[in-house]
Amino acid sequence: MTHVKLTMAQALNQALRDAMRADETVLMFGEDVGALGGVFRITDGLTAEFGEDRCFDTPLAESGIVGMAVGLAMNGMRPVVEMQFDAFGYPAFEQVVSHVAKMRNRTRGKVRLPIVIRTPYAGGIGGVEHHCDSSESYYAHTPGLTVVAPATVADAYTLLRRAIEFPDPVIFLEPKKLYWAKEEVDLTEDQPGIGQAVVRREGADATLIAYGPTVPVAMEAAHVAAAEGRQLQVVDLRSLVPFDDEAVCAAVRSTGRAVVVAEASGFASVSSEIVARVTERCFHSLAAPIRRVTGFDIPYPPPMLERYHLPSVDRILDAVDDLQWEDS
Amino acid sequence: MTTVEERLLPSAEPVQLIDQNGVRHEHPQYRLPADEVLVDGYAQLVKGRRINDQAGALVRQGRLAVYPSSHGQEACQVAATMVLREDDWLFPTYRDTVSIISRGVDPIETLTLLRGDWHSGYDPYEHKVAPQATPLATQLVHAVGVAHAARLKGEDTVVMALCGDGGTSEGDFHEALNFAAVFKAPVVFFIQNNEYAISVPLARQTVAPSLAHKGIGYGVPGERADGNDLAGLLAVLGQAVAKARAGEGPQLVEAHTYRVQAHTNADDATRYRNEAEVTPWLERDPIKRLDAYLSEQGLLDDNAKQAAESAAEQAADELRVGLMEDVSPDPADLFRYLHTTQTSQIKEQAAFLQDELAREEA
Ligand SMILES: Cc1ncc(C[n+]2csc(CCOP(=O)(O)OP(=O)(O)O)c2C)c(N)n1
Ligand SMILES: [Mg+2]
16 A cells, blocks of 8 residues: 555544454444544544444433443444543543443453543643543553553554454543644554554653653654754653553663653643653663653643643753753 | 322423414413513513624634534523523523523623633622533533522522533433432423534434423423423423422423524534525524514514614624633633642642743743
8 A cells, every 4th residue: 555645533534444344343433423423523434334333323421322332342342432522531431440441350351341432632722621631641540441542643543443453441542633633654554553652753862751642742842952952752652551661661761861741730640650660660770850741730721721731842841951961 | 189190291292372473372381471571582582693693703703712502592591591580590501601691691701611711701609600511411410409508598599400402311411300309409400402412413312202201200390392482481481490499399391492503613514414404493483483473462663673683783792892802811820729728739830830931021
């Protein structure tokens, strides 16, 4: 196959299409995913191609959507469900935490739930209240869930295909602000799978660790830093659970300095977990404490104030400047 | 003794006192509201329509982030507040801007959420209007709590809780009805059934005979009304409020109306419905029929109509002027209201941002 120019939204749509063609037990359902094709058009045309039984709208109830997915999965289906926006997944929290995450363990592996919960995620789109939450830490904190967040068009395709093939439940976080980002991609090209982080940019001076919506921001920061004479390495986590300790630690050891960049509030979060793990493993390789650039510990701001909250290139570069360079 | 059926079952047909041609119909249970109430209601409808359309224009001009319009649903919007006393409560959703304004809340404060300078712009206690709820049906349970507190305090306050047809599928809708019934809380649950939840038609939400029937399982009386007939709505909602106030417990009212426009400006309704479906609903317009009825009765002359229109125009002007003014919300607000006592972490973060902004300016 040759290279094609696709948006992340189109790549996700293609992944669903290909997965549904490959396996007729794959079902796609949720709110407005049928005729409308989803509010972000990720399911565009799926009902037309696969029929009402394969891609369908449900009554408006997230707990019902995820709960029904549990039953469908118990009986041989591979449900992919869409939570319309991150914060609208909260009514399903009970099903996710008490059942989706626990079923395999409590039945000693007898009942497996190959469910994908797709969620348009995070901010940067000027959305009003409840439309820009970063809820990854709730899910990553829940044992039994696999949590994935693509940052590139190619990854969106590959990771969604892998998530649908995965034997266990996957929380699939789609960065909203990247839906319209375009890239030249070859979808047949193999990408690393779930659980593997990748180095997006090499650099010897310090490591930026990012995932989902903050990967392009970290890349931009590295670009600016290079012009100022500092070489920053950028690691894209891709998968929060499982966490790629090996790749991340190898990266940090190679530079001795790191900044974690995430949109979510920093307190008791994925970003704090990363700092803890890397520090525990790489303490003697570190020239400075690992810094974090995250959203503040506040509810996601209204549109007119969101720019103060989101990790910016300047904030990242300030954090890098703070990595005790004078001591080394 | 009334039978269970008599007490709980809604009317076989939605209650309608004035039909789409402006013709009055007698109803065994509901009386036409007084002339002056209908004339006042007419003016409010005209104003509501004007506010909807002005807000739509302001989205196109980039002054609002988004606007879910109640165009075509103004009779519901206006009736919901007309039947309330000043000390009653209103629990609105994102679509109920017109209802909130007709309750007396400042229009600019009302549109704060949708302009995007803060999450909610008015003081909920000033006019007893809860902050608009976006997570569907969640506000209904709060409404039960407010109503129950009023009972515990010995007040005869009633709570009007608004919800869409789609929202009735959420668990919270059912929990709210049941809680209200068990605690005999004076809540009127008012569903604006506009046939759609974004793209999803009512048929995908329920196969019940009507949404008003949903009360039966909880022991809550249900009633339904033509949602584009202000007279019928005032009669039905008025009676529901009176019953709730008299200690008869929660009431459920479903209004049959239609979302004439797309879900919001961001939605493309042509993807899921065709014009042929919309057209008949334009004929059922709430303003047109009340205009026809009142004019026929000699209750609405050209002067009165003109007065209503210029009042509406003035409201639209205020909206335009207010929203054309640039606002620059204070970034420090991000940290100001989170806790009664600011935590040291939040203080630190507020100082960090302040320092960053100071350096930016320098
Ligand atoms: C819990 C929750 N899930 C999903 C949404 C996204 N959403 C916003 S409005 C809407 C449709 C609601 O339809 P309905 O209740 O009929 O009200 P209407 O918009 O027609 O007034 C949806 C799905 C939400 N706001 N909250
Ligand atoms: Mg609706």
